Amino acid sequence: MIALDAMGGDFGPEVVVPGAAISLTRHPNLRFKMFGDQAQIEAELSKHAELAACAEIVHTDSAIAMDAKPSQAIRQGRSSSMWLAIKSVADGDSDVVISAGNTGALMAMSKLVLRPISDIERPAIAALWPTVRNECIVLDVGANIGASASQLCDFALMGAAMARALFHVDKPTVGLLNVGLEEIKGAEEVKQAHGILQGLDALPIDYQGFVEGHEIGQGRVDVVVVEGFAGNIALKTAEGTARQISQYLRDAMSRSLMSRVGAFLAQGGFRTLKAKMDPRRVNGGTFLGLNGLAVKSHGGTDALGFASAIDIGQDMVESGLVGRMRTDLHDFHERLSSKLAS
Numbered sequence: 001m002i003a004l005d006a007m008g009g010d011f012g013p014e015v016v017v018p019g020a021a022i023s024l025t026r027h028p029n030l031r032f033k034m035f036g037d038q039a040q041i042e043a044e045l046s047k048h049a050e051l052a053a054c055a056e057i058v059h060t061d062s063a064i065a066m067d068a069k070p071s072q073a074i075r076q077g078r079s080s081s082m083w084l085a086i087k088s089v090a091d092g093d094s095d096v097v098i099s100a101g102n103t104g105a106l107m108a109m110s111k112l113v114l115r116p117i118s119d120i121e122r123p124a125i126a127a128l129w130p131t132v133r134n135e136c137i138v139l140d141v142g143a144n145i146g147a148s149a150s151q152l153c154d155f156a157l158m159g160a161a162m163a164r165a166l167f168h169v170d171k172p173t174v175g176l177l178n179v180g181l182e183e184i185k186g187a188e189e190v191k192q193a194h195g196i197l198q199g200l201d202a203l204p205i206d207y208q209g210f211v212e213g214h215e216i217g218q219g220r221v222d223v224v225v226v227e228g229f230a231g232n233i234a235l236k237t238a239e240g241t242a243r244q245i246s247q248y249l250r251d252a253m254s255r256s257l258m259s260r261v262g263a264f265l266a267q268g269g270f271r272t273l274k275a276k277m278d279p280r281r282v283n284g285g286t287f288l289g290l291n292g293l294a295v296k297s298h299g300g301t302d303a304l305g306f307a308s309a310i311d312i313g314q315d316m317v318e319s320g321l322v323g324r325m326r327t328d329l330h331d332f333h334e335r336l337s338s339k340l341a342s
């Protein structure tokens with residue numbers, strides 16, 4: 001059962017409902033609870049008969065504005081579509097919540113309603129990142145500014161649990177993002193986390209040490225760990241660079257008659273490149289470290305992008321991600337406590 005904040009994002013039900021319809025064609029076993037304005041949702045559902053047959057509408061007149069402050073959203077938004085969708089997961093009526101709404105409000109509400117897993121100080125936002133191989137997971141990409149060594153280690157284990165769910169690998173490779181590969185380089189917290197991950201045996205990860213920024217896109221590891229300030233800058237820099245390269249290609253291919261002929265002959269290759277770089281394929285930032293699953297879709301995405309966010313949520317529900325994280329994090333903190341005590 002998927003809980004949808006139908007009023008979230010720039011377009012609300014106009015994207016959420018057709019996105020759900022696309023995901024339903026891929027996963028016919030899905031069922032949906034759609035929270036929001038009933039009239040608007042029904043107008044879109046009328047175009048998708050199969051989806052309407054497996055969707056329930058929970059009406060509310062309230063929605064969280066995209067520019068609302070998290071504190072304001074919590075005080076005034078307890079009857080909002082976002083809050084009710086999250087609460088549906090907390091109450092056990094839904095398995096995962098998907099929202100394209102206000103990121104800060106969604107994180108604040110999710111922490112308050114779903115609560116962090118025991119041993120977790122700070123949840124993180126994990127993003128899928130296209131690489132020359134397949135995809136990798138990068139976290140944190142914006143939930144926290146700064147992180148202690150212990151929190152970075154928590155991120156490593158949470159990201160690895162997500163990698164096992166999505167990539168179906170038994171022992172994901174993990175690296176710490178740093179300004180160099182030498183052990184003397186980097187912030188003190190990063191170096192301390194490096195020492196902890198190197199020094200503990202039998203962790204459910206294959207720790208590869210430090211990775212540099214250019215190695216993310218090379219797919220050197222399955223999981224890249226970074227604190228949220230640098231992670232968010234890296235994510236937005238990569239998105240901007242992708243758009244810049246696309247613009248360069250469009251300009252170059254239309255510069256002359258010969259370049260236009262070349263572009264026509266190479267259109268198959270360009271379609272492949274466009275599909276590979278399409279951010280809609282990997283749309284959906286996952287909130288990790290909570291007693292429930294929440295996925296944040298990009299607010300300006302279209303139906304195909306929103307469907308990708310639903311697909312990610314569905315994969316993580318089926319893999320039992322929250323249970324995996326609880327077990328891994330409990331074992332890690334027990335081992336760390338034992339090592340520090342000795």
